[in-house]
Each structure stands twice: as structure tokens, then as C-alpha cells.
Amino acid sequence: MKILTADQIKKCDSATIENGISSINLMEKAANACVDWIQVNFKQAKRFLIFCGQGNNGGDGLAIARLLYEKGFDVEVFIEKNQMKFSADAEINFKRLKLIKGIDINNFSDVLIVNNEKSVIVDALFGYGLNRELSNDFKNLIEKLNQIPVPKISIDIPTGLYADKINEEESAIFKADFTLTFQFYKRSFLHPETGKFCGKIEVLDIDLNSKFIDEVKTDYFVIDGSLIRKIYKPREDFSNKGSFGKSILIGGSYGKIGAVLMSTLSALRTGSGLTFTMAPECGNLILQSQVPEAMFIGVGEKYVDDIEVQEKAVYGIGPGLGKEKQTQKALFDFLKSYQNPMILDADALNILAESQNLNLIPKNSVITPHPLEFERLFGKTQNSFDRIELAKEKAEELQIFIVLKDHHTAVITPERKVYYNITGNSGMAKGGSGDVLTGILTSLISQKYDIEKACLFGVWLHGKAGDLAAAEFSEESMLPTDLINKIGEVFQNLS
Ligand SMILES: NC(=O)C1=CN([C@@H]2O[C@H](COP(=O)(O)OP(=O)(O)OC[C@H]3O[C@@H](n4cnc5c(N)ncnc54)[C@H](O)[C@@H]3O)[C@@H](O)[C@H]2O)[C@H](O)CC1
Numbered sequence: 405m406k407i408l409t410a411d412q413i414k415k416c417d418s419a420t421i422e423n424g425i426s427s428i429n430l431m432e433k434a435a436n437a438c439v440d441w442i443q444v445n446f447k448q449a450k451r452f453l454i455f456c457g458q459g460n461n462g463g464d465g466l467a468i469a470r471l472l473y474e475k476g477f478d479v480e481v482f483i484e485k486n487q488m489k490f491s492a493d494a495e496i497n498f499k500r501l502k503l504i505k506g507i508d509i510n511n512f513s514d515v516l517i518v519n520n521e522k523s524v525i526v527d528a529l530f531g532y533g534l535n536r537e538l539s540n541d542f543k544n545l546i547e548k549l550n551q552i553p554v555p556k557i558s559i560d561i562p563t564g565l566y567a568d569k570i571n572e573e574e575s576a577i578f579k580a581d582f583t584l585t586f587q588f589y590k591r592s593f594l595h596p597e598t599g600k601f602c603g604k605i606e607v608l609d610i611d612l613n614s615k616f617i618d619e620v621k622t623d624y625f626v627i628d629g630s631l632i633r634k635i636y637k638p639r640e641d642f643s644n645k646g647s648f649g650k651s652i653l654i655g656g657s658y659g660k661i662g663a664v665l666m667s668t669l670s671a672l673r674t675g676s677g678l679t680f681t682m683a684p685e686c687g688n689l690i691l692q693s694q695v696p697e698a699m700f701i702g703v704g705e706k707y708v709d710d711i712e713v714q715e716k717a718v719y720g721i722g723p724g725l726g727k728e729k730q731t732q733k734a735l736f737d738f739l740k741s742y743q744n745p746m747i748l749d750a751d752a753l754n755i756l757a758e759s760q761n762l763n764l765i766p767k768n769s770v771i772t773p774h775p776l777e778f779e780r781l782f783g784k785t786q787n788s789f790d791r792i793e794l795a796k797e798k799a800e801e802l803q804i805f806i807v808l809k810d811h812h813t814a815v816i817t818p819e820r821k822v823y824y825n826i827t828g829n830s831g832m833a834k835g836g837s838g839d840v841l842t843g844i845l846t847s848l849i850s851q852k853y854d855i856e857k858a859c860l861f862g863v864w865l866h867g868k869a870g871d872l873a874a875a876e877f878s879e880e881s882m883l884p885t886d887l888i889n890k891i892g893e894v895f896q897n898l899s
């Protein structure tokens with residue numbers, strides 16, 4: 405799914421309106437989509453307190469108020485009465501609302517303490533039109549609303565957030581439990597500093613012009629299920645273990661054998677035909693007993709001191725590797741003698757960061773840093789939006805894929821495209837999750853998935869398996885090994 409800027413969404417609205425539907429009917433459609441969702445998800449609610457701005461986001465709110473009232477809910481509307489300068493469509497909806505006797509129209513300043521547990525606050529103050537910091541009046545209102553302990557729904561965007569950039573520090577932002585957004589994810593929903601205000605996101609289809617959406621150029625995408633269905637290749641009949649590639653997972657050191665073990669198991673569960681673990685001898689017994697399907701290649705006693713080059717294999721290097729001098733030398737010797745794409749993770753990235761010898765990374769390789777590893781490799785940035793911009797530069801310069809791990813992991817391609825993943829949960833923020841991802845990616849690439857597609861599929865699969873593990877064990881209790889055991893269920897649901 406494409407992600408558009410506020411400016412592009414505005415153009416998309418115009419293209420939709422030019423092609424038949426009037427702007428007031430488009431607003432009605434948007435409001436109806438919200439009300440349909442609210443009716444299903446807030447059946448028990450009695451009273452909706454709807455806060456409306458004067459632009460089209462406010463217009464949506466005014467229409468939602470009318471429609472909810474018609475469905476039998478109690479509705480109170482809050483507006484800025486002292487200075488009413490509605491947009492044309494908001495004005496029409498305001499007039500329609502005034503005709504209804506049963507809806508109280510209050511001033512923002514009339515908001516009282518709401519302690520009715522069946523009340524819901526709806527934020528329709530500003531949407532993608534926000535283009536400067538909020539005035540103090542709005543800031544105070546938002547701070548007051550944020551304190552009220554009832555469920556909160558934002559229409560299109562939580563007020564105070566921009567669609568596509570980060571806020572100034574200390575901005576007031578409405579803290580939603582649910583954001584009902586029209587047609588597209590907005591970039592701000594996907595970054596940690598801003599996304600935490602959105603709660604659960606529901607994308608509501610309002611049939612915006614599909615020709616415009618197909619043709620509009622963007623570097624930013626969300627990885628959704630329909631994209632994955634196009635990427636997934638069911639296994640062919642009449643195949644053998646040689647048909648599904650050879651994965652070699654390199655890592656482990658004394659005390660950190662579990663990391664490479666988890667990568668190995670993940671590669672197997674993702675379908676790798678032949679799977680090897682290249683690790684120090686101290687890991688042999690553990691690996692052979694825990695993962696008998698994998699083959700063991702001993703390189704060193706307590707740490708990796710050599711990397712063997714094998715034909716037609718895909719290498720995933722780094723989990724539990726450590727940074728011993730000999731290990732560093734082994735990695736550099738390997739990178740100097742081997743030019744095929746590989747997956748580099750964890751200590752392999754830390755070793756590269758310390759040497760700053762990043763040109764040794766073979767073209768089309770995949771690196772999987774978390775934000776701190778990214779910083780060690782490429783330097784500090786001010787915030788996560790800047791980090792993505794730097795990643796685009798580096799992916800292009802080095803001609804590699806960067807899988808930037810975060811709450812919403814982003815895949816950045818050498819062509820500077822950015823794909824945000826929306827599967828996964830905070831139960832995956834635990835040591836070992838990254839090792840699992842390395843195994844999954846190595847396995848998919850060894851099965852001849854195109855590298856970009858392997859990255860998109862891999863991060864999505866990882867998150868999806870994590871969601872299944874959280875559903876069974878809770879986010880607190882789920883382990884990376886539970887996630888590995890759910891990979892199969894994700895494949896079952898795909899086929
Ligand atoms: N395709 C869709 O997504 C549809 C969206 N709809 C809704 O329309 C809003 C966008 O409406 P717009 O009138 O362009 O902007 P806002 O309501 O967000 O803002 C109004 C207006 O306010 C001014 N402004 C900007 N920043 C500030 C500020 N800090 N303080 C005061 N005033 C400010 C500026 O001039 C804005 O234009 C979208 O989010 C949807 O909710 C349609 O209803 C259906 C199709």
C-alpha cells in the first residue's frame with residue numbers, strides 16, 4: 405500500500421471529486437465509514453462527545469455526530485463558538501446538524517470532567533491539513549481531553565500530528581485509543597515518536613481515485629497482506645531438498661550459542677532445503693541435540709576463527725558471533741574473498757562499524773541493524789525520520805538493503821524505497837527476536853526469493869508469527885522460540 409504525503413492526499417481528493425463524487429458526498433462517505441466502524445466496535449457506548457475543528461476534519465466530525473444521533477446514540481458536539489469560520493463542507497454539515505434538536509452544541513470551554521464510563525471522545529479537530537503548531541487554546545484543550553479516562557477515537561489523524569513529518573518537541577498531541585484513517589497509512593503513524601499517539605489504526609476505504617493512486621510517485625509503502633500474497637511462492641511438487649537452497653548460519657560463541665541456534669531453527673521452519681550451522685566447537689553438542697535437522701561445521705573452539713566458503717550457499721552471519729580479534733579477522737577474510745549477497749546482523753555489523761570498512765559488504769546484501777547498531781554504522785541522527793533519510797542515502801551508496809529494526813521495521817532498498825512493516829508487537833522486543841529474523845531472511849534468499857521480496861516477506865512473516873505467539877502466550881510471556889514455532893501457521897494461512 406502506498407503512503408502519500410498530506411499534499412498528495414489533497415490532490416487525490418481533488419482527483420476523486422473531479423471524477424464524479426461531490427466533495428460533500430465524499431465527506432458523507434468518510435463519515436459513514438467511521439460510523440459503521442464505531443457501531444460495530446462501540447456497541448456498548450451511550451454518549452459521544454465530538455470535538456470539531458473548522459476545516460474538513462471538523463466537517464467529518466459534524467457529519468459523524470449527525471449520523472451517530474440518527475443511529476440512536478446520545479451526542480454532544482464541541483466547537484469554537486467565538487470564531488466560526490467553517491470550510492464550505494463543514495459549514496454545510498454544521499447547518500445540517502443545527503436542524504437536529506436533540507444534539508447539544510457546546511463551546512470548547514464547556515468541557516467538564518466526564519466520568520461516565522459509557523462516554524467516548526471523538527477528535528475531529530485537525531486532520532492532514534495541520535500545517536503549523538497548535539495555538540495555546542488548542543494545546544490546553546488537548547491536554548484536558550487527554551486526562552479524561554474514557555475511550556478516545558481520532559478521525560483521520562490524532563490532532564496535533566502531521567501526516568508526514570515529526571512534531572516540534574513538546575507539542576500537544578491528542579492521545580487516541582483508535583485512529584480511523586481514510587484510505588492510507590500516514591508516515592507519522594509508523595515512527596516511534598509520533599506513532600505512539602495513534603492507538604490501534606483502522607484504515608477505512610473511501611474509494612479515492614484508483615488511477616491517481618496507481619500513478620502517484622512515492623518512495624514510501626506499507627507492507628500489507630495483498631503484497632505478500634503476490635510475493636509468496638508455494639512449494640512446487642516434484643522437488644527435492646536441493647530445490648530449496650542451502651542456508652549457512654554463522655555465529656555463536658561461548659555463552660551465546662542460543663543465538664545461532666535460533667537462527668538455524670528459523671531458517672529450517674521457513675523452508676530452507678539444506679541448513680548448516682557454522683559455529684565454534686563448544687556449540688556442537690547443543691546444536692546437534694536441539695536441532696538435529698541442521699548440519700554442524702565447527703570453526704574454532706570457543707569462538708568463530710574461520711569462515712569456510714561453500715558453493716551455492718546463502719550466508720547469514722552475526723547472531724551471537726562476538727567480536728574476538730580472530731573472529732574479526734575471519735569475517736574480513738571472508739568478505740574479501742566472497743562477493744555474493746549475504747545477510748549481516750548483530751556482531752557482524754558491530755565489527756564492520758568499528759572498522760568502518762563498509763565497502764566490503766557485497767552488493768545486494770541485507771543488513772539488519774536495530775537503531776543503535778545503525779548509529780554505530782552510519783552515525784547519529786536527530787530522530788527516526790532523519791534515520792530513514794540517512795538509511796536511504798546509505799542503501800543507495802552501498803547498493804544494499806537495510807532492514808532497520810524497530811516497532812515498525814522498515815526495509816530500505818538501494819533504489820531508496822522504504823517499506824514499513826505493520827505486523828508484530830512489543831512482545832518481540834526481546835533478545836533473540838533479531839536472530840530469528842536473520843534465519844528467516846537467509847532461508848528465503850536461499851530459496852531464490854528475489855532479495856527485495858525476501859526482505860518484505862521476511863519482516864512480515866516474522867511479525868505475523870510474533871502476533872500469533874502473542875495471542876497464545878501474551879506479549880509479556882512469549883519467547884522468540886514460540887515465534888519460531890508459529891512460522892508454520894503463517895504459511896498455512898497463506899496457502
Ligand atoms: N481523502 C480524505 O482523506 C478525505 C478527507 N477528509 C477530511 O479532510 C481533512 C483535511 O481537511 P482540511 O480542511 O484540508 O484540513 P484540516 O481540517 O486538518 O485543517 C483545517 C485548516 O486549519 C488550518 N490550520 C492548519 N494548522 C493550523 C493550526 N495549527 N492552527 C489553526 N489552524 C490551522 C489550515 O488552513 C487547514 O486547512 C482530512 O484529514 C479528513 O478528515 C474529507 O472529509 C473526506 C476525504
Ligand SMILES: [K+]
Pocket residue numbers: 461527528529530531558559560561562563
Ligand atoms: K483528528
